[in-house]
Amino acid sequence: GENVEQHPSTLSVQEGDSAVIKCTYSDSASNYFPWYKQELGKRPQLIIDIRSNVGEKKDQRIAVTLNKTAKHFSLHITETQPEDSAVYFCAERGSTLGRLYFGRGTQLTVWP
Amino acid sequence: DGGITQSPKYLFRKEGQNVTLSCEQNLNHDAMYWYRQDPGQGLRLIYYSQIVNDFQKGDIAEGYSVSREKKESFPLTVTSAQKNPTAFYLCASGVTYEQYFGPGTRLTVT
Numbered sequence: 001g002e003n004v005e006q007h008p009s010t011l012s013v014q015e016g017d018s019a020v021i022k023c024t025y026s027d028s029a030s031n032y033f034p035w036y037k038q039e040l041g042k043r044p045q046l047i048i049d050i051r052s053n054v055g056e057k058k059d060q061r062i063a064v065t066l067n068k069t070a071k072h073f074s075l076h077i078t079e080t081q082p083e084d085s086a087v088y089f090c091a092e093r094g095s096t097l098g099r100l101y102f103g104r105g106t107q108l109t110v111w112p
Numbered sequence: 113d114g115g116i117t118q119s120p121k122y123l124f125r126k127e128g129q130n131v132t133l134s135c136e137q138n139l140n141h142d143a144m145y146w147y148r149q150d151p152g153q154g155l156r157l158i159y160y161s162q163i164v165n166d167f168q169k170g171d172i173a174e175g176y177s178v179s180r181e182k183k184e185s186f187p188l189t190v191t192s193a194q195k196n197p198t199a200f201y202l203c204a205s206g207v208t209y210e211q212y213f214g215p216g217t218r219l220t221v222t
Contacts, residue, residue: 032209043202043213044155051209089155093209098143098162099170100211104154 002026006090006103013080014111021106024072027094033066033073034100036089044089048075080110115139116214118203123219125197133188133217135203144186145204145211148172155202161186190219197221 003026013019023033034049050057050064050073057064061080066073073092077084087107091100116137125131135144146158157170161180175194180186186205190197198221203214 034210036213043215046210046212049210098168099145099157099160102155 002101004090004092004101004103006106008106009104010107010109012109012111015080015082017080019075019077019080019084019108019110021075021088021090021108022072023074023090023092023103024070025092025094025101026071027092028071029095030071030092032093033064034091035062035064035075036091038087038089038105040086077108080108082110082112084108085110116203116205116212118201118214118217120217121215123217125219125221127221128192129221130192131190131197131219131221133190133201133203133219135186135188135214136184137205137214138184139205139212140183141205141207141212142183143206143211144180145206146170146176146178146186146188147202147204147213149200149202149216158188190221 006023031052036044037047038044048059048062048064050066061078063076087105089105090103093100119134143162145160147155156172158176159178161167164183167178167180177189200216200218202216204211
């Protein structure tokens with residue numbers, strides 16, 4: 001529902017390192033958890049999502065994990081590249097049908 | 113998301129004027145959304161519509177109005193009652209779970 005907390009707000013990593021962004025939520029009815037990437041001046045783009053019936057999903061260098069008991073989910077980016085630099089938003093779809101609740105975003109900077 | 117268009121990309125208006133932002137989609141999505149984004153801020157939901165001729169207020173609806181007369185179109189009017197209208201406005205559409213965003217309109221009111 002309304003409370004989606006995202007941490008950290010900024011994250012700097014060296015190229016090749018891993019990056020992890022974590023979100024927590026409070027609505028036990030939440031069943032869908034997408035992640036969006038927004039480059040400067042561009043639209044947010046859906047990069048990966050997970051539904052409540054699975055615990056982990058991978059797509060090449062990115063993965064999302066979900067812990068429904070603890071009510072948190074995380075985005076993992078491995079072998080980071082400078083082009084991964086962007087703002088990442090988590091979101092969740094809870095008991096209010098039809099809408100998503102977004103976290104406040106994480107500015108990821110990958111240094112070459 | 114290439115099927116969601118917003119026009120214009122940049123819009124300038126004088127204070128006290130109403131302005132309407134366009135959002136069109138050809139993805140046959142039932143649901144459409146309007147978000148506002150301020151510099152360094154997250155995405156705040158203004159209005160959303162799950163079906164034609166029906167819409168719901170989001171978290172910051174005051175000073176805004178919408179209509180949903182056609183499935184493909186969801187225009188947003190920023191009225192003179194909106195105290196701080198300068199922002200980046202994003203339209204989105206979706207089905208069931210996923211939402212896909214349009215390219216956005218950057219509105220500047222002086």
